[in-house]
Amino acid sequence: MISTKVLQEFQSIVGVENVDDSKAGRLVYSYDATPQFQSMPDAIVAPRTTKEVAELLKVCNAHQIPIVPRGSGTNLCAGTCPSEGGIVLLFKHMNRxxxxxxxxxxxxxxxxxxxxxxxxxxxxxxxxxxxxxxxxxxxxxxxxxxxxxxxxxxxxxxxxxxxxxxxxxxxxxxxxxxxxxxxxxxxxxxxxxxxxxxxxxxxxxxxxxxxxxxxMPESKKTLLALYEDMDAAAKTVSSIIADKIIPTTLEFLDQPTLKVVEDFVKIGLPTDVKAVLLIEQDGHPDIVARDIENITKICLAERAVSVQAAKSEEEAEALRTARRSALSALARLKPTTILEDATVPRSQIANMVKAINEIAIKHQLNICTFGHAGDGNLHPTVPTDARNSEEMERVELAFAEIFAHAIDLGGTITGEHGVGMMKAPYLEWKLGKEGIAAMKAIKSALDPLNILNPGKIFAKDSRKRVVISK
Amino acid sequence: MISTKVLQEFQSIVGVENVDDSKAGRLVYSYDATPQFQSMPDAIVAPRTTKEVAELLKVCNAHQIPIVPRGSGTNLCAGTCPSEGGIVLLFKHMNRxxxxxxxxxxxxxxxxxxxxxxxxxxxxxxxxxxxxxxxxxxxxxxxxxxxxxxxxxxxxxxxxxxxxxxxxxxxxxxxxxxxxxxxxxxxxxxxxxxxxxxxxxxxxxxxxxxxxxxxMPESKKTLLALYEDMDAAAKTVSSIIADKIIPTTLEFLDQPTLKVVEDFVKIGLPTDVKAVLLIEQDGHPDIVARDIENITKICLAERAVSVQAAKSEEEAEALRTARRSALSALARLKPTTILEDATVPRSQIANMVKAINEIAIKHQLNICTFGHAGDGNLHPTVPTDARNSEEMERVELAFAEIFAHAIDLGGTITGEHGVGMMKAPYLEWKLGKEGIAAMKAIKSALDPLNILNPGKIFAKDSRKRVVISK
Missing domain, CATH: 3.30.465.10 (Uridine Diphospho-n-acetylenolpyruvylglucosamine Reductase; domain 3)
Known part of the structure; x- marks a missing residue:
């Protein structure tokens, strides 16, 4: 709890209207886009200038009050969940x-x-x-x-x-x-x-x-390649890069994801194939034309059943929007959506997709997988229900195995979502005790009282590493 | 001094043949490519594996022995000068x-x-x-x-x-x-x-x-643009970028540098102009052709007196080699060559070149300037003589003013050469006391006994900031 005196200090720095300790206000900022994490902050404070931020930090440091900086809270690692109370520092005024x-x-x-x-x-x-x-x-x-x-x-x-x-x-x-x-x-x-x-x-x-x-690139072309076989789609990704073509975008969606997304966006996505690749190239029109031609050949050589170019920028934008809406679409299926972010060297995409599917079968889960295939960055996603503790346990086991597999393939536990609270217990699997110790030393050096977003990145306990049967 | 016992520990880790504490050996590694810095190490140790490096570090940490890692010692900031003795860790075996x-x-x-x-x-x-x-x-x-x-x-x-x-x-x-x-x-x-x-x-x-x-880019073209006026050359740089063309290379050489380089490489560089830009573009042949055409137009619009394309890859390579040899060529002029690395936002190149020339006149110095104009990264260079203490004092004053000017223009004291010992006294001008304190905290966190290349980056005392008269 923050004392009335400290709240008044905050008010004197940012103005009364920019400090909110109402229950409704605190509830709104008690969670972010990450399911299963919620914790009440003591107040929400919205500074208007850097100088105000500096003054707030001096007060927080003096009283050891946790600070959670927050934009829109769209992160998926519980990075902005105020797990240890304190203030949520909201940047709504500093948006110019x-x-x-x-x-x-x-x-x-x-x-x-x-x-x-x-x-x-x-x-x-x-x-x-x-x-x-x-x-x-x-x-x-x-x-x-x-x-x-x-x-x-x-x-x-x-x-x-x-x-x-x-x-x-x-x-x-x-x-x-x-x-x-x-x-x-x-x-x-x-x-x-x-x-x-x-x-x-x-x-x-x-x-x-x-x-x-x-x-700004001068032009852009968009392709959709359809596959009857996920492995063929994954191999296409490796073949394109190995052919020394670097597309702007090389996204993967599996059949379960395709069905859910099409049901959400209704733009006529193919739902009868096992996987699609959404491929874009941009740049000078001649190069784009040449690359798209070569990419098409590679897709077909790798057993794509169809490769279609978007007929207009509108159609291309619809495809991109469909891909971007994958999480929203999946979130409609069940009360809880657990989306992960395991990443591997791109040459290992096929192996990783295969492992995810085997893990899904083993744990009797419906895992939908999509993501940035060209980056080796996959988002295996489980629509589930947090109230079903038996299923949640299986979800957790499955993800632990997915992380362990990613690391065994030379990958990482998070490609772009961050560690936050969600992946903190697994960080040691990637970094080892020595790597964690080095990072903790840096954290203590810059924030000795641990007031800056405490409880994130570093877990109190690491999970035991699961043994993958091969 | 390292004790015989510790030397024997080193020998037992890397083998007797990979520990050298002879006077001749120590002398060879007492300096790097940076003039005016020399200090004897206690021994040179050449590990063969990571495990050997780890064992050496444990011994050094236990005895608080400084370690200076060294490749070929070509750095220009005295970064590999063993200023506090200890061992030079030589990577000659770990080169695969x-x-x-x-x-x-x-x-x-x-x-x-x-x-x-x-x-x-x-x-x-x-x-x-x-x-x-x-x-x-x-x-x-x-x-x-x-x-x-x-x-x-x-x-x-x-x-x-x-x-x-x-x-x-x-x-x-x-x-x-x-x-x-x-x-x-x-x-x-x-x-x-x-x-x-x-x-x-x-x-x-x-x-x-x-x-x-x-x-690998498919093709490359090389241009040499000649100017009667340094300001026009500098303005060309800004105009090319503002026209949204990003060339591969955009290098600048002033007349004094040109003369010295031509005398060294003898490839027929123009020495009767005030400045040249060496410009290269690579990529798809059509784009290269178009960019080179547009760049040529911009050069002429900005008052280049001539814009010549290299007629062959051999000629282009000769121009690049000439540019790369600038330091070697300048080093032939006088016993000591002080080369600096001030960097500004590229829009400030013209202002920075002007300031350097004014500072040269003020301190009666011959400053040759060349460098990566497109990056705002200039190498003002003074051929001088370390034995002439009166002139060395003027050189030092001039460079202090150059650093101060670079910072006032939104720049930095080093773009690519590093801080080492050479620029350590000026680091606070760029970072402020607060920035230095944060970096020192990180250093202490990871190397509490200060055995890793001590005496580099952080100076015992910061120089007083010079006041620039405008």
Whole structure:
């Protein structure tokens, strides 16, 4: 509980109207997009400036009050669940685009700006911000930076990290630091910029972001390749890359996902095939035409039963929207939707898909799998019901086996969703005790009182590693 | 001094033949490519495996013996000068290419591999490793990773950091950790991979590197644009980027540099103009042709007196080699060559070049400037004589003013050479006390006894910030 005196301190910093400790307000911010995690914060505080953030942090540090920074709460790792109470730091006021710099091809924004608003704004000027998480209509850049979000264009263009050039951030002690800048190159000391990207609000509170932009690609083509056999689809992915073609997008949806998505979007997706690949290439029209032709040949050589090009940008956009709506569509099936994020080297996609299906059968679960196949980043998803504790136990066992398999294939427990609370018990499987110890040392160095998003990334106990029978 | 007992421990780990404490051996490794820095190590130790590195570190940690990891010592920041004695850890045995993975487009190497050997090997397979520091014929990948090296192709393709996917590293306590992997995406905890890139051997000893490769561009064209006016050359750089063309290479050489380089390479470089831009574009032939045509128009519109395309790949390679030899050529002029690395947002290149020339006149120095104009990364260079203490004082004053100007223009004190000992006194100008404190906290967390390359990055005292008269 936060004392009345401290609440008044918060009010004097951000104004009475920007501190909410009502039960309704606290309930709203007691959870995020992650099922099964809920915990009440003591108050919601919405700062208007970096200086206010710094003052709030000094008060929180003095009283050891936890701070959970939050954009729109679309993360899927319970990264913004206020598990230890304290304040939710809401960036609803700090949501402006501060500067679009045409000479340096950069944009500087406050963390609360909605991702899609930023993308639309820069595209008006012929510029391109590639990271496009499926939640981009709602998610904020601050959230994307804290989680190092990916998206559908990651294969060719990389993830959020690859576009963050500079940050302003407030440390736990209230110090304001600036990292990087509008600079193509900067090696002045440790790379705090990239250390903070993906640190899930546990090392500092990000208050300003300078992003790199690139020229807008001139054209784009979209293909849908259909398969009677999931293995053939997975092999197509490896063959395209091994042929040294890097498409913008190379997405995979299996039959169960296709059926659910088609039922949701009703755009005539094929539901009678075992899998589809959604493939896009962008750039100069001649290169796009050539790559699409070569990709089509590879798909057919790898036993695609049909390869169709989108006839218009509208049709292509409908396909992309359908893919982006996969989670929403799956979430309609059952009360609880558990979506995971195991990632493997892309050469192992076929093996991973096979393993997921075997694990589903073993645990008698309906696992729908879709995701960024070109990145080796799959989202196996189980529609379930949290009230069915017997089934939930099987879900948990299945995911533990999926994580263990991903790691055995040279992969990781999370490609783009972050660790948060959801994957914290499994982190040691990927990093070992030594890796965890190194990360904990960094956390303690920058936040000795553990006030910044406590309870995230580092679990109190690691799960026992499951043994995979091969 | 290291005791005989400890030397014997080293010998029992790596073999007698891989420990050298002879005076001649120690003298050879008492300096690197940076002038004015020399300090004798106690011994040179050359491990053969990661396990040996881990055992050596445990011994060094127990006895608080400094360790300076070293590839070829081509760095220009005194980053591998053993300023506090201890051992130089030499990677001459750990220089193998371990695996070229065609399906995942990655290459895994030991740190001692020569950069150009790696580049040549992957190019045999139609793959491309873009970072090409001027020293690449001699430098090692381990050194490139520790310094986050840039190169001539950085404008379009980025720097070493952008290609490091995974690392194996040994911590100060001897723990072996693995970060990342052959993965397009990985957000399992803090980004230790990027934290270690550019950390100059102060946080861990890197023992294995997995690098991302990309498909080899199909074609390349090279232009030389000549200017009677440096400002016009600088403005051309901004105009090209603002026109949303991102060339592979956009290098700048001023007249004094041109004269020295031509005298060295004798390939008929123009020496009667004030500045040249070396511009390259690569990719699909049609796009290259179109971009080169547009770039030529922009150069002429910005008052280039001549724009010539290289007539053959041999001629283009001669131009690139000439540019890469700038430091070697300048080093022939006088006993001491002080080369700097100030970097600004690319829109500020014209202002920075102007400031450098004014500072040169003010301090009566001959400053030759060349560098990666497209990255805003300039290398103002003073041929001087360390024995002339009066002139050296003016050189130091001039560089302090150059750093201060770069920072005032939104830039940094080092774009690609690193901080080491050379720029440590200026680091606070860029980062502030708060930024330095955060970095020191990370250093202490991972290396509490300060055995990993001590005396680098963090200076005992910061220089007083010079006041720029405008």
């Amino acid at each position: 685009l501060l500067e679009l710099d045409h000479e340096n091809l950069t944009v500087t924004v406050q963390p609360g700006i909605i991702t899609l608003d930023l993308i639309n704004e820069v595209e008006k000027h012929g510029l391109f911000y590639p990271p496009d998480p499926s939640s981009m209509k709602i998610s904020t850049i601050g959230g994307n930076v804290n989680e190092n979000s990916g998206g559908l264009r990651g294969l060719k263009y990389g993830v959020t990290r690859d576009y963050v050039l500079g940050l302003e951030a407030v440390l736990a002690n209230g110090d304001i630091i600036r990292t990087g800048g509008k600079l193509a190159k900067d090696v002045a000391g440790y790379d705090l910029t990239r250390l903070l990207v993906g640190s899930e609000g546990t090392l500092a509170i990000i208050t300003e972001v300078t992003l790199k932009l690139i020229p | 290419l371990l695996e070229l993975d065609h399906e995942n487009l990655t290459v895994t190497v030991q740190p001692g591999i020569i950069t150009l050997d790696l580049i040549n090997e992957v190019e045999k397979h139609g793959l491309f490793y873009p970072p090409d520091p001027s020293s690449m014929k001699i430098s090692t990948i381990g050194g490139n990773v520790n310094e986050n090296s840039g190169g001539l192709r950085g404008l379009k393709y980025g720097v070493t950091r952008d290609y490091v996917l995974g690392l194996e590293a040994v911590l100060a306590n001897g723990d072996i950790i693995r970060t990342g992997g052959k993965l397009a995406k990985d957000v399992a905890g803090y980004d230790l991979t990027r934290l270690l890139v550019g950390s100059e051997g102060t946080l861990a000893i890197i023992t294995e590197v997995t690098l991302k490769l990309i498909p």
